[in-house]
Amino acid sequence: DIVMTQSPDSLAVSLGERATINCKSSQSVLYSPNKKNYLAWYQQKPRQPPKLLISWASTRESGVPDRFSGSGSGTDFALTISSLQAEDVAVYYCQQYYSTPPSFGQGTKLEIK
Amino acid sequence: EVQLVESGGGWVQPGGSLRLSCAASGFTFSSYSMNWVRQAPGKGPEWISYITSSSRNIYYGDSVKGRFTISRDNAKKSLFLQMNSLRAEDTAVYYCARDGADAGGQPYYFDYWGQGTLVTVSS
Numbered sequence: 001d002i003v004m005t006q007s008p009d010s011l012a013v014s015l016g017e018r019a020t021i022n023c024k025s026s027q028s029v030l031y032s033p034n035k036k037n038y039l040a041w042y043q044q045k046p047r048q049p050p051k052l053l054i055s056w057a058s059t060r061e062s063g064v065p066d067r068f069s070g071s072g073s074g075t076d077f078a079l080t081i082s083s084l085q086a087e088d089v090a091v092y093y094c095q096q097y098y099s100t101p102p103s104f105g106q107g108t109k110l111e112i113k
Numbered sequence: 114e115v116q117l118v119e120s121g122g123g124w125v126q127p128g129g130s131l132r133l134s135c136a137a138s139g140f141t142f143s144s145y146s147m148n149w150v151r152q153a154p155g156k157g158p159e160w161i162s163y164i165t166s167s168s169r170n171i172y173y174g175d176s177v178k179g180r181f182t183i184s185r186d187n188a189k190k191s192l193f194l195q196m197n198s199l200r201a202e203d204t205a206v207y208y209c210a211r212d213g214a215d216a217g218g219q220p221y222y223f224d225y226w227g228q229g230t231l232v233t234v235s236s
Binding site for chain 2: 038040042048049050051052055061093095097099100101102103104105106107
């Protein structure tokens with residue numbers, strides 16, 4: 001099974017500043033034939049289900065603000081929020097779907113400094 | 114608007130059984146693979162089961178294999194999870210989640226989630 005490890009576990013960033021969350025997979029999630037990375041990012045606010053932000057490592061879902069971006073390939077990925085807004089306070093998870101079982105990182109709690 | 118509404122959660126003693134349901138609306142249910150994902154208190158999500166649109170392919174996580182059974186009724190736009198031999202470690206919020214990329218008969222990412230139903234296993 002692929003193990004997903006996020007860093008840091010928690011992060012405090014000032015409003016308007018950049019926030020970056022890292023995600024590392026125990027094996028590559030890049031499928032060479034189609035050159036796609038099988039990696040998604042979710043945002044979870046208290047008492048809500050996770051919300052899909054990004055799939056295929058860098059494809060933003062419809063309606064997700066463009067301050068959210070995903071990058072990386074192979075085993076190392078990042079979610080960047082370019083200018084932190086108050087409503088971005090949440091726990092963020094990465095998830096691989098390269099192989100079954102799909103697996104999530106342990107989460108990164110993002111707070112306002 | 115896509116909606117997924119889970120029901121059937123509650124308190125059960127260890128060794129007991131529960132059947133969860135998920136009612137879908139706002140999309141062509143019969144065209145999508147579906148998943149169950151759970152989240153224990155204070156923990157990250159854990160995928161537990163997947164079923165293709167036709168029910169041809171079904172997968173389970175190791176933690177529930179042999180105890181849980183996923184099924185669906187496309188005519189009723191409903192997804193189910195029969196949970197037997199429940200353990201304390203099965204305590205979690207259980208989410209029904211639509212598969213975001215129906216390609217290849219394996220679980221991908223989860224583009225829509227229900228609000229979840231809480232299952233508590235305790236004596």
